[in-house]
Amino acid sequence: MFEEAQYFAPIATQDDGSVVVELAASHPGFADPVYRARRNAIAGLAVGHRRGTPIPVAEYTEREHEVWALVTRELAVKHAAYATEEYLGGVDRLGLPRTRIPQLQEVGELLEPLTGFRYLPAAGLVPLRDFYGVLADGYFHSTQYIRHHSVPFYTPEPDVVHEVIGHANALASDRYAALYRLAGEAARRVEGEAALEFVSKVFWFTLEFGVMLDGGELRAYGAGILSSYGEIEEFRGMDVRPLDLAMMGTTHYDITKYQDVLFRADSLQHLEDVVGDFWATCDDDSIAKIVATNL
Numbered sequence: 318m319f320e321e322a323q324y325f326a327p328i329a330t331q332d333d334g335s336v337v338v339e340l341a342a343s344h345p346g347f348a349d350p351v352y353r354a355r356r357n358a359i360a361g362l363a364v365g366h367r368r369g370t371p372i373p374v375a376e377y378t379e380r381e382h383e384v385w386a387l388v389t390r391e392l393a394v395k396h397a398a399y400a401t402e403e404y405l406g407g408v409d410r411l412g413l414p415r416t417r418i419p420q421l422q423e424v425g426e427l428l429e430p431l432t433g434f435r436y437l438p439a440a441g442l443v444p445l446r447d448f449y450g451v452l453a454d455g456y457f458h459s460t461q462y463i464r465h466h467s468v469p470f471y472t473p474e475p476d477v478v479h480e481v482i483g484h485a486n487a488l489a490s491d492r493y494a495a496l497y498r499l500a501g502e503a504a505r506r507v508e509g510e511a512a513l514e515f516v517s518k519v520f521w522f523t524l525e526f527g528v529m530l531d532g533g534e535l536r537a538y539g540a541g542i543l544s545s546y547g548e549i550e551e552f553r554g555m556d557v558r559p560l561d562l563a564m565m566g567t568t569h570y571d572i573t574k575y576q577d578v579l580f581r582a583d584s585l586q587h588l589e590d591v592v593g594d595f596w597a598t599c600d601d602d603s604i605a606k607i608v609a610t611n612l
C-alpha cells in the first residue's frame with residue numbers, strides 16, 4: 318500500500334568530479350532540466366560534506382518552499398487523527414518551520430538540545446551498515462532534495478519531507494530517539510550480513526512503518542507512514558499483525574512496491590520491551606536462533 322519514500326535515484330560521480338543524479342523516466346522531475354540541475358547540485362553538497370563540519374546550504378525555489386508549506390499543513394491535519402501521542406509531542410518540541418524548507422543544519426540544531434541527534438546529508442542510498450551504525454552516535458543520514466513541485470503529495474524517493482517531517486519529529490521524542498540509538502548499536506554489534514539485514518528489517522517494520530495501539534486506537538509512529546500524505550489514512554485497513562520479531566526480521570519487502578503488511582505494538586512500552594530489548598542485546602547467534610526456531 319505504501320509506495321512513497323521508497324526508492325533512491327542512483328548517483329554517479331563523473332570524471333570531472335561533478336555529481337549526477339540519475340532520475341528514472343517516470344520521475345516527475347525527469348523532463349525539468351532546472352530541477353535536475355538543482356538535484357545534481359544538492360547531491361554534490363552531500364558528496365563533498367565531511368562529518369563535524371556545517372552542512373552546506375541547499376538552494377530551493379519559492380515553489381519548493383510552497384510545497385513544504387502545503388504538505389506540512391495537510392500532514393498536520395492527518396497527524397492529529399492518525400499519529401501517536403508521543404510523535405505529536407515530538408512535533409511540539411521540535412517546532413519545525415512550517416512555511417519554508419528547513420536546512421539540515423538547522424534541523425540538527427533544533428534536535429541536538431532535545432535528544433542529541435544531528436543530521437548528516439546523504440546524496441542517495443547509504444550502505445546499510447553506515448546508515449544504521451551512525452544512529453548509535455546520534456547521527457541521522459538524510460536526503461536534502463524535495464519532491465518535484467508538480468506533484469506535491471507524491472514522491473517516488475525519500476525526500477526532505479520524509480526525512481524531516483517523518484523522522485526528525487520522531488527523533489525529537491526521548492523514547493523514540495532511544496530506540497533509533499539501540500538500532501544503531503545493534504547494527505554495530507552484528508558482524509554478518511544476514512544479521513545486519515534482520516536488524517534493518519526490524520527497523521523497517523517499526524521505526525519506518527510501525528503502528529501501535531494508542532489511546533484505544535491504532536495510530537502510526539513510523540516515518541514512512543507519517544510522511545506519506547496519500548496513504549496515511551490507509552494503514553488501519555491493511556494487513557496489521559501483532560509485533561513479532563521473527564516475522565519482522567524475515568518478511569520480505571520490495572522497497573519499490575506497495576507496503577501492505579504492518580506490525581502493531583500494543584503500546585510504546587510493548588515496543589520498547591520487545592524491539593528495544595532485542596536491539597539492545599542481539600548478536601549474530603541470537604538472531605540465527607530466532608530465524609531457526611521460526612522456520
Ligand SMILES: [Fe+2]
Nearest residue numbers: 475525540541
Ligand atoms: Fe526513512
